[in-house]
Amino acid sequence: MNDNTTDTASPDVKPLNFLQQIIKKDLADGAHTQITTRFPPEPNGYLHIGHAKAICLNFGLAQEFGGGCNLRFDDTNPEKEDQEYIDSITRDVQWLGFEWAGEIKYASSYFETFYQWAQHLIETGKAYVCHLSADQARKYRGDTKVAGTNSPYRDRSVDENLAELAKMRAGDYDEGACTLRAKIDMAAPNFNLRDPMLYRIRKQTHHQTGDKWCIYPTYDFAHGQEDAIEGVTHSICTLEFADHRPLYEWFTANLPVPSQPRQYEFARLELNYTVTSKRKLKQLVDENLVDGWDDPRMPTIAGMRRRGYSADSIRNFCDLIGVTKSGSTIDVGTLEFAVRDDLNENAPRAMCVLDPVKVVIDNFAECNTVDGIELLSQPAHPNREELGKRELPFTETLYIDRADFTEDTTLSRKKFKRLVAGEYVRLRGAYVIKSNDIVKDNQGNITELRCSLVPNTVGENPPEGIRPRGVIHWVSAEKNIDCEVRLYDRLFNAAAPDAGDKNFIDALNPESLQIIQGCKAELSLQSAQIEQSYQFEREGYFCLDSKHSCDEKFVFNRAIGLKDNWANKV
RNA sequence: UGGAGUGUAGCCAAGCGGUAAGGCAGCGGGUUUUGAUCCCGUCAUGCGAAGGUUCGAAUCCUUCCACUCCAGCCA
16 A cells, blocks of 8 residues: 555645655655745736646645745846736736745845855856857757866856856846856766856846846856745756756855755646746737736636636646646647536526517516516525525516527527517516517517516416426516626637647637626626626626726626537537 | 657546555436535556566666757746
8 A cells, every 4th residue: 555645544635746756855855844835927918827826736735735825026138027026926826825934025026135146156166257148058068978178267266256246236247248157067968068058148127126137147158046035945846947957056066055945846837728937928019909917818816816716726626637747738728627516506696688589577576576676586606595685676578698598499498498479488587578579670580579477376386287498588678787798718729729839929819808788687796796706597607807898897707618418419 | 959848538537566545527326406516336457558577567677769948148
C-alpha cells in the first residue's frame, strides 16, 4: 500500500499531485517545518486562466500545508510594465479568493541588495562587465553543435570590473553598450550557463523606483535571490524554466543568500479554442478587436469575471485539471462544465424572453386578480428552498419566445415540447394555456397569439385529457423590464488558433458577440446586482454587465448556455 | 543533430512490481412544471513501439519512435 493519498482508507480522496507529494515528504523529513510559496507575475499584462492555475497551485499548496504564499511583482523590466497591471493583478488575485502573506512584495525593492551581490560576484571572480554588443554576444555564444567563445572582456581585473559596474550604474554608458555577465562556462551544453547576462542598461523610468536605476537585473539574476530573501521554500514555475534551474541554483550557491529555495516546474495550462499569451491578448486589446482586457470573451480573469464566471468555478476548474509535468491542452468544455456546475448550484432562477412574441389570454377573467394582476410565487431555486421565493405578475398579455411556438402541427411530442397551434403548453410556474388563434401582419409575421388558460392549473395538473407538450418560460407584457442581452460564443473558431505559423487573428470568430435588444426580463430582476448570476430558465446563466449596464439600461451577459443534449440529436 | 522534459481512452489524470482509480466529453436508460439539474448503466485484454528481466511489468533494464522547450541585454 502506498501513501500518496491524504487518507488511503477512503477511496474517494483525491490522489496527491507530484508537488503535494514533494512537500509532504519535505515536511515529514524535517527538511522544512513550514513552507512558503509565491506567485510572481510580471506586471506587463492582465492575468488569464493560465495564471489562475498558477495562483490556485501556489496559494492552494500554502493553504493546504499551513504555510504562506507571497504575491510578488517580478518587476525587473520597466520597458513593458505598468502600474495599471499591478492594480489589475492585485484585484484579480483577491477576487479569486486568495490572501497573500504580509505585504505585497516587489523585486524592485531588492535592487540595492542585488547590486551588492553583483559586486560580490565580481569580487569572487565570478562576474565581469562585458562590452560585446548584443549581436556579437550572440555569435560568441555558439550553438547546439559548437561551444561558445570566451568574451575578450572575460578576464578583466576585479577592480576594473567594479569600476565598470559603477559606471554602468552611474549612467555613463548608453543602453546596450555593456552588460554584467556571470563567468560560468561558455562550453556548457545548457545555453543558460554560457556566461548569462546579469544586468543590462535601460534608461527608463520604473513604475516603482522612478529614475533611481538605469541598470536592471535580468530574470535569472533576480528570481532565485528574490525567493531566497523571502524565505520561499518551494519556488514553482512552468516547464520552460527547467533549463534555468542550474543557473537558479548557481546563484543561490554562490551568493550570501539567507535561504536555499528549490525550484520545481509544472506544465502550464493550455486551453483549446483559446489564446493564452499576454502578448497576443494585448494585441487584441491594442487593436480594438475586443472591448478591453476585461472583454467577456477574453480568457483573462477580469474578462471571465465580467462575463459571469464565478471565482469558485475557476478554482474548481483548476482543481479538476490536475498538476503534472506533461504538456497538455485542456478542452474548454471542461472549463464550461466547471462554470455550469457552480452556477447551477448557486444561481437564482429567473425568466427572460429574448425574442418576444405577444400572447393574449382571452379568458383572463378566470384568474384571481387584483388590479388586473395575479401574483404568482416561484422559488428562486428549484432545490434550494433557503434561497427564498420571487413573485411573478401574471397578466392578460404576456410574452413568450418566438422559438417556443410553431404552427407546424405535424411535429411529434418528442420533437417539439413547446407550444403548437391548437395545443397545450405549461407556462413555467403558472397556468397551462392553449393556443387558439394566430394574429399576423400583412407580411405574414405573427404579431400576437390568442390563447386561453386552463383554470386551476397553477401548481396543479390539468384535468384528464389535457396534455401540455412541455414547459416554456414567459414574462408579463405589462410588468417587466426591458433589457439588452449579449450572447457570447468562443472568440476563436480554430481549436489551436496560434498553431504552427498561423496568425491567430485569422482564427477570430466573427460571431463571437451577438447583441440582442428588446428582451423582456421578469420584474424581480429589477434588483439585480453586478456580480450576481442568474439562471434565465431554459436559456443559460446571465449577469449584469459591469461596464455597459447602468440605471437606465439593463445589459445582461450570458456567461454560458444550459447544456443542450437535445440539439445534437435532432 | 547539443541540452532539458513528456508519452496511460476523444480531452485531462491516478498508478510508484501483484493483474488499468476518477473527472470531462460521448453513448443508453430513469426522474423532472427548465429539452437543465439529479440518478443509474456503459465507455483501455490496454499503458508511444519492440525486445528483455520476473511466477507476475504501465511500473525495472535495453534499444527505438513521437512531441514540447532552450542559442533575448524578455519573463
